[in-house]
Amino acid sequence: MTVVGPFGLSVRDQALEAGVQAGLAAVESGLLDATKSDVPFITDAAQHLVRAGGKRFRPLLAMLAAQFGDADAPGVVPAAVVVELTHLATLYHDDVMDEAEVRRGVDSANSRWGNSVAVLTGDFLFARASHILADLGPEAVRIQAEAFERLVTGQILETAGPRDGRDPVDHYLEVMRGKTGSLVAVACRFGALMAGADESAVDILTQYGERLGVAFQLADDVLDIASDSHDSGKTPGTDLLEGIATLPVLHLRAQAAADGKPDDLALVELLDGDLGDPDRLEEVLRLLRAHPALARARQDSVRYAQEARAALKPLPECYAKLALEELCDAVVHRAG
DSSP states (O other), rough: EEEOSSGGOOOOOHHHHOOOOOOHHHHHHHHHHHHOOSSHHHHHHHHHHTTOOOOOOHHHHHEEEEEGSSSTOHHHHHHHHHHHHHHHHHHHHHHHHHHHHHHEEEEOHHHHHHHHHHHHHHHHHHHHHHHHHHOEEEEEEHHHHHHHHHHHHHHHHHHHHOOOTOHHHHHHHHHIIIIIIHHHHHHHOOOHHHTOOOOHHHHHHHHHHHHHHHHHHHHHHHHHHHHHSSSSSSOHHHHHHTTTTOOHHHHHHHHHHHOOOOHHHHHHHHHSTTSSSHHHHHHHHHHHHSSSHHHHHHHHHHHHHHHHHTTTTTSSOOHHHHHHHHHHHHHHTOOO
């Protein structure tokens, strides 16, 4: 049993492990090539997050999905590079919107170079992803365009908030399916499609990816509160400090509104106060860690991971399927 990729994923077959490792190495090289510019400053900014590392979650999924066809097909690695470049570009833009100061343990691009450079660097990465995508054919371009539309729609819905009468939790889950699930789904879809997997396998892996992507994001929501380390690449409470209403907070607010318990209402009041005060933020984290809302958010993450695992059932038994199943567990176990 060999550990490969993010979250300590176990791969039980040497040939699969070698293939995945080679694919990820090729993606890493492709990312560096794609972020080079004739202008040194642009190269520095574009490679800032590439060199900071990351789980390469989406490329890993593309490599595993490709095992259901010809994993060595020429389009697999470029497609994985496209998805990761798109993901990185959204991080540059997200950090501007959230006024984040740290990303992946380093200064965010916006805190280092300013918002304008960060936004334009994200645009540069989108352009480079599109350039690679054009060589993969019109079907790949259409798939990416549809996924990107869903991603941006999810971001807009998050910014706008739920419409009157809409359950905030349902709204948030819809946002996550678009903002996070859509691109993870494309990683799986591209891996299988470029490898020439049959249509049913491509569809199954796409469904798997979207559900796993939501599970992944919900686990991150839990980690922001539950972690006492930098496991998520951010310090605990970062989302709270930035005013982002993640799933545990939404569950807390719903419970406080429904039951009106004094302790819940007091915690909501703390959340609505100045969390720039370190003592106040630490108190909020302490109370949330012990609150049923956090456990409920964990359960939601597990539910989506279980749905992802169930989606794989029609696929033939093989080491790649086993690795995808284990990834469902690994994603949610990060959150305890």
